[in-house]
Amino acid sequence: MPDGAQPVLDVRDLKTVFRTRSGEVHAVNSVSFDLRPGELLGVVGESGSGKSVTMMSLIGLVPMPPAEMRGGEVLFGGQDLLRAGPAAMRAIRGKRIGFVFQDPMTSLNPVFTVGYQLCEPLRRHMGLSKAAARKRAAELLDLVGIPDAARRLSDYPHQFSGGMRQRVMIAMALACDPEVLIADEPTTALDVTIQAQILELVKDLRQKLGMAIIWITHDLGVIAGIADRVLVMYGGQIVEHAPVRELFANPQHPYTRALLKTVPSVRGDRAPRLRVIEGQPPILTAAPDACPFRFRCGHRFDRCDAENPPRFPTGPAHDAACFWDPATDAPRNA
Amino acid sequence: QTEGDAGNPGGERGRDGQLNIIYWQAPSIMNPYLTGGTKDYEAASLVLEPLGRFDPEGNLVPYLAEEIPTVENGGVSEDLTSITWKIKDDVEWSDGTPVTSEDVRFTWEYCTAEGGGCAQAAKFDGIEDVEIVDEKTATVHFDTPKPYPYAAFMGGQSPILQAAQFADCLGPRAPECTEANFNPIGTGPFVVTDFRPNDVIQLEANDNFRDPEKPAFQTVTLKGGGDAAAAGRAVMETGEFDYAWNLQLAPEVLDQMAAGGQGEPISAFGTLVERIEMNLTNPDPSLPPETRATRAEPHPFLSEQPVRQALSMAIDRQILTEIGYGVAGRPTCNLVPAPANYAADNTDCLTQDIEGAKAMLEEAGWTDTNGNGTRDKDGVELTMLFQSSTNAVRQDFQALIKDWWRQIGVDAELRNVDSSVFFGGDPGSPDTFQKFYADAEMYANNFDGTDPQAYLSMYRCDNEPRPETQWQGENINRFCDEEYDALLDELSQTADLEERGRIAKELNTILTADTYTIVPLVDRGRVSARAMDLGGVELNTWDSELWNAADWYRIAE
Amino acid sequence: MAVEGGTPAPPRSQWWDVWDQFKTHKGAMAGAFVFLVILLGVILGPWLWSIDPQAIDIRARNSGPTLAHPFGTDQLGRDTLARMIAGGQTSMAVGITAMLLSLVVGTAVGVLAGYFRRLDGILMRLTDLFLALPLLPLLLVIILLFRDRLRAVFGPETGIFLLIVFVIGITSWMQTARIVRGDVLAIKEREFVLAAKSIGTPAHRMIFRHILPNVLSPIMVSATLGIATAIITESALSFLGLGFPSDYPTWGRLLYDATDYLQQYPERVIWPGIAISLTVLSVNYIGDGLRDALDPRIRGR
Amino acid sequence: MLNYTIRRLLISIPTLLFISLAIFLLLELAPGDPMAQVPLTVPPEVKQAMREALGLGEPVHIRFWKWIVQFFWTEPLHLFDSWFGTAWAEGQQRVISWQTRSPVMEIVAQRMPQTLWVVGLSYIIGTLIALPIGIISAYRQYSIFDQIGTFVSMVGFSVPTFFTGVLLIVIFSVKLGWFPSIYDTTLVVNDWSSFVLQLKQMVMPVFVLALYNAAQISRFMRASMLDNLNQDYVRTARAKGLTERVVVLLHVLRNSMIPVVTVIALGVPTVFGGAIITEQVFKVNGLGQLLITAIQANDLPMVQSLTFIFAVLIVLFNLIADVLYGLLDPRIRYD
Amino acid sequence: MSDARAAKLVQVRDLKMHFPIHAGVLRTRVGEVKAVDGVSFDIYEGETLGLVGESGCGKSTCGRAVLRLYDLTSGSVRIDGTEIGDAGPQRLRRMRRVMQMVFQDPQASLNPRMTVAGIIGEPLVEHMKMSRKDRQERIYQLMDAVGLNRAFANRYPHEFSGGQRQRIGIARALALNPKFIICDEPIAALDVSIQAQVVNLLEDLQEEFGLTYLFISHDLSMVRHIADRVAVMYLGKIAELAPRDAIYAEPLHPYTQALLSAVPEPDPVLHDTQQRTVLKGDVPSPAKPPEGCNFCTRCPRVMDVCHRIDPEYREVAPGRYVACHLYNDAQTAEQTAAAMPA
Ligand SMILES: Nc1ncnc2c1ncn2[C@@H]1O[C@H](COP(=O)(O)OP(=O)(O)OP(=O)(O)O)[C@@H](O)[C@H]1O
Ligand SMILES: Nc1ncnc2c1ncn2[C@@H]1O[C@H](COP(=O)(O)OP(=O)(O)OP(=O)(O)O)[C@@H](O)[C@H]1O
Ligand SMILES: [Mg+2]
């Protein structure tokens, strides 16, 4: 993958805040990353670290009284999505950027048939006739591996199993051959065997359609299997960013290191005891003026309490937001 | 004819177009023999006619008959056992066939047929036979002498039915003749074109009506439903209707409506008297049902005449009238307020006398020994349960009377009962006026026609409602007085009008001014409303209000 | 969330939490304030305004607002303010108790039908039956059967009060029952009910501890609407002659009586009209606030 | 679904029979007597004769049985006859009203038009008003519109129709003279001017009833919309690039309608019998007024038949509500 | 552990749990969902038996049936020497003190309107006569045991993170000092880093109180970590049951093999070398299980016989049970089939 290729999506300094009764929640803090054509960017991080909110902010899907965009820009095809009008956004959503949501059980409208919901983006964005849209919908279902697709178009979501629903969601996101597909934990709720089916499918599709994909998950196994590059998020920030092999081989951020150690494996050695990350995830009510991971970090020192570490480059295409350098086990000098 | 046509310019039939009448109680049937509702008799009177009617003064007026038969003109036999009616020659049914004596006879048969449940059966009491003398003459034979033979075939409640139409509707089959009951063929000024029970009746002028100039209106709509206030409003304020029936409304409400200028209230007096009936027996719920409110158990305090009298003295009838009826009421002390021949002139009760009432109770030994504001004697408190039917004016009366009674040291608990239950006579209900499970009750009653004999006979001993008679009976107070009964007997044998008047007045006085068993309050007139441009209306309390609808006309601007 | 200090919190009544949350709901506080003012007004009113609501002053009839009668008088010269106060006592008492009764019956039927499959069919048919029963004859029968007995035991006013509350209560529970049943059916499938079952919680405690608290919000809505319906139904009853003695004022009755005089004395309809509407509105807002406050999930926010 | 519907229909038969028995016994117990309107001066014997003529002498169970036969056998036969010109029901006793001495069902049929016109229309209009109000209130929760909507609907709910009706009459009929205060049930609409008349006379009663219905339904609509606006599928719909209109009016509304439709369906039977007061105020004389006059006159066959018809409607609409629920919500499977 | 045979705490024999399907106008019974269809296993005192399988294969139903949260269709469940398969409500209530359950969804299994103290205290209220003070003390102890700050006692479930909620659920299960706890996917809904905390906690508690677990999960790596023996379920039946190391090292049943191969390896290097069998198609409905072996529709090594005869569940090696024709003496199977009229 040529490093210098023009990114399809360039996110700079994205900030999203939720206004709640008990104060503001800084869910996304100055997140910057880019997505290059044809690559699969994995995003990991613990629950509540801001993965979903980041991605939904990109295309303006965070609910917008409680949420508020506090600046940043999202460049997509030369256009800043954060400043695009609602009509322009609607023209992009579903057509040029597809989105697969976290929960397949609730993300489909229970009262419309799967076929109808699949046809909607086709008819809106591609201007297909009813019959044509239906034909295409059947192809899509077939593509994501649902047997007997044409007949199942007139079924309702509840008649599908969770795995199939997730595949429907993927089909829907793929309907208009988007340039970018954002998949938010699409397999977390599924069984291993079904998950394996879907992973195979995505690999396949990526080859066939050549789209860029952002894949959110907290399953490191999945990341290891399909991602090209990985973003690690913690407390609303990107704390590490590296190519996948580099990340697993040479993690830089203490959080990433701890995370990699917590996962048991079906192969390899069986540790007598699982490693855990002690402590609680941070509350994001205050503006970030210190390292969010400091309370749980084994390498904390004064500077961690005083400022929020920037992302230090630690190698080619690898950076980590930490003052501590694992190579030397000493503070980095910025 | 004697109907007052003053002001009616005359002209051809149907010249004045449409007449709109509103009855807030909707008529449900056009056959007066099958119903007890005044609204139904009145609606029927637009179509069906009797041999004779009563005019606004209570005089008899011939309608289908040539003249009113009397002893003098030989129509009534000397021994008072028969009366001979002669039908006018020119009267025809609306279908064009002539009215004959056969129809008269048939009407009698119809009402007395077994299993027909005729509501006017009492009017035909004592008729042995109706003899057809010739085509236009019929003689009614009574089994005993009838000093007052004008009950049957007189007035809106017993008109003549067409034999041809009702021939198959005798007895148990009466209810099945829906068509006939809704669209009776009559001799009156109008014919039914559309009858919607409890809603609206549409009629048109009768082509065969005997007077070619009448009726002035071509069509009539008689709308039913709603309430009195709405009916009044529709005539006097919005002008949508020409005539509204029975507006029992507070005087100031009526005044306000009249200010609308589209119509005016009209009133007339009859024999309707609003009164308080005193229970002479004990209604205490703790008594066994066999003896509760029967003569076996005299009332603990109302059986004392001074108590009853004091209760009456405390009442200011003037104020009651003013508040409840305005011009449509007169304070009265009599049960029989009219006609003049029978009306006693007791006026003693008209001035309120709170102090006198107190003194009277004091004297009778009723004092407030325990200081609770209520007089008592031998442990009996003067606490009354005072009931009436549900009706805004009655409830205001109750409140006022309760207030006055409290001033003389008598406490009252008020109760009002839905009128369909109160007057329903259901032996299973504790709330009927006959059962009288209260100490006093207030309602109004009157008598039809002009003769009070039957009315006064209600208070005969043994005519009281009691368990053995399924609580049927009209002697509501359970009044029992030998002298009274003797006078009644005398009345029933007297034919002389003056003498009858004397006896009736005496009976009236026994019940009211002497014993205070019945405490009359207000002589209630009828109030209706007519549009300003509706002419010919003469409010009649002795007969149907629509008795002379044939003479109504539109006053030209 | 990061409470680090280990001070064990003393067990604290749940109602304090509810109150804490309730306080933050502006509408609910305003509603509660208005409701309290009305309640205090009708309870303390007789001490502040000592005219007897039944006292007749025939000379002062139909008077407009004056110093002696700030709200005017009625057609018999009874003081409207005093009658509003007295009427309020009855109306509020009827409204609240009848609503409570209908809630209890409705909730009980709904919960039993939803929780016990076997009772479902029969209880829902019973609900149908009650929906189908004609109100008026039912009232007549109830009054026929019970009035004298209640009067003998409780005296005329309390007796009638109980009867009216009973009548309104048992004729208005069906809606609540249906809604509650639906919710119970859903909640019964939730996992925490199974969890409680695995602990060995018996049915009755299951209902009181786990089911009922979770169906509170539809019950609150029914309660809000219930007070209004009860106050208005009471007026319809007195109109039919089945209610309190006629000289016994209630708001509904005052409103009904005043409707006849709408044109002459419009202020007479305004007083009871405002009183009823304000009560209903305030109860509605209290209901909103309570619903939020009772739900810990909303409370946290 | 079909099976479910059929099964529920079958269950309704015993339910309805039981309900009819309950109503019958209730009416039997209730005090009052068809002779209430007969003047007090009519002697008791005459009243007794009248009572017997109405069939009141027979024992209760016989009368119930007769009613059942008449209602379920003779009346349908009669209907059949009137449609096909046959004469099966010839000579069989129909259900006869005591008050009017005419077949109950004919009067009921006569009352249908105005009931449907006024009461039915007001329900439809009320619903049509309520839905947008509920939708907008929920979509703009806590906005001025929502606050006012809440206020108005609560006031609308707490002011009885006997008051609003009279108020409207005083303003619009008496003072302004715009609309008639009395409904003319005989008006035949056959040209433009009679149509205008019909509209005029319907305006006020329809408005009063519609307001009352709208107040209730809009509350349900709002609550239901609020429940659905935060659902995940709404986000999905937006992610597809659909317009707000489609998102709200198609995706959210369709889901929100599920509970509301059953509320609306369950409201229909009450509408038929429950508009009594409004019917009285405007003299519409529909089924509600028929029932109340029949009750006042203690016309038992009429009351029994009417209440039973209402019971049938209630049971039927309960069923319709359940079936609608199943139809609208594909997740529900009753089998 | 499997060799040092301790006493059998739980014995399940031929457990069947069928949910009837009613249809038609008269709601006649037209069939049944065979959620659990003849399952037998033992759990020894102090051990953890892992139960894995795909969604919908009947794991939860099996667990609930063992706890008698359902009325069994047939079979026997003996816990701590007491048969509870047909026990009446009284006996069952007494047995609840011995057996408890931790649920899959920590949010859904906690009553949202009860405080933590209320939830943990509920079993105490139900089963123990304790003074209010004693109970409070016990609640605090339990909170300590599962690592919840005592200061949280008055909070509501929604105020906690998933891991903390699951701790509440565990504390509730521990309240009565049970011997046997069924953990129904206790970590499925949790984040990886939290999963580890909960699993560690469960292990610590097992050690401290000598608990016996039936650990239901579909996360094979976690099961490998925590279980002593593992049972693999497929469509209502146990496909394979074996000691942990054996099953992970050398799975016998083709389904187990597929399952293991589908687990993604959290290491990109290993991942690429991994041999994987991706199964085709979906799990058949338990209402209409296929003829013969339940797995025959998706099995990569399906044989003719599989479509006809349901393989017997038998011990093929000491402690290793499997239900597959591959390990059956094909002859015997055919003979049995012939002997029985099909
Ligand atoms: N509507 C909202 N109101 C307030 N806070 C919110 C809202 N939605 C999300 N948040 C907060 O934003 C933060 C990030 O949430 P987000 O959903 O992005 O996490 P995530 O990384 O996707 O976690 P998960 O893996 O559980 O999906 C969380 O702290 C969450 O509490
Ligand atoms: N009460 C019930 N009535 C009917 N069928 C049921 C019932 N409970 C469970 N089932 C069915 O039994 C089968 C097994 O369900 P179960 O919940 O035991 O699966 P599971 O293995 O626990 O799945 P998961 O991993 O998704 O929890 C499923 O097909 C389910 O639909
Ligand atoms: Mg997320």
Ligand SMILES: [Mg+2]
């Ligand atoms: Mg499960």
